[in-house]
Amino acid sequence: MYAVQSNITEEENSLALLKDNEKPLRLIDDEGVIRLQKKNAWSHQSSAASWQSDVDWMIEEPTEYNDGGANLPNPIYCIRKTVSSTSFRTTECRTD
Numbered sequence: 001m002y003a004v005q006s007n008i009t010e011e012e013n014s015l016a017l018l019k020d021n022e023k024p025l026r027l028i029d030d031e032g033v034i035r036l037q038k039k040n041a042w043s044h045q046s047s048a049a050s051w052q053s054d055v056d057w058m059i060e061e062p063t064e065y066n067d068g069g070a071n072l073p074n075p076i077y078c079i080r081k082t083v084s085s086t087s088f089r090t091t092e093c094r095t096d
Contacts, residue, residue, distance in 0.1 A: 002028045003043040
């Protein structure tokens with residue numbers, strides 16, 4: 001599974017005071033099939049030895065705190081050929 005990502009900066013006005021940064025992400029399998037595509041996301045590779053601290057970091061780092069409380073991210077995990085989210089819905093990447 002390959003993670004392909006780029007950084008797109010769009011100018012919002014003619015003075016270029018405000019810029020909109022997007023990081024589109026695609027997860028592509030060995031056959032070239034796009035298994036996941038997100039408009040604005042980031043990826044992080046982890047090892048079996050440090051997965052727990054990496055997951056803690058992936059949840060804490062993008063969490064936004066405001067008047068309504070914490071706005072938690074929706075992490076999506078890719079383990080070998082399986083892509084799953086924290087909503088416990090799993091998509092199996094087929095190889096046939």
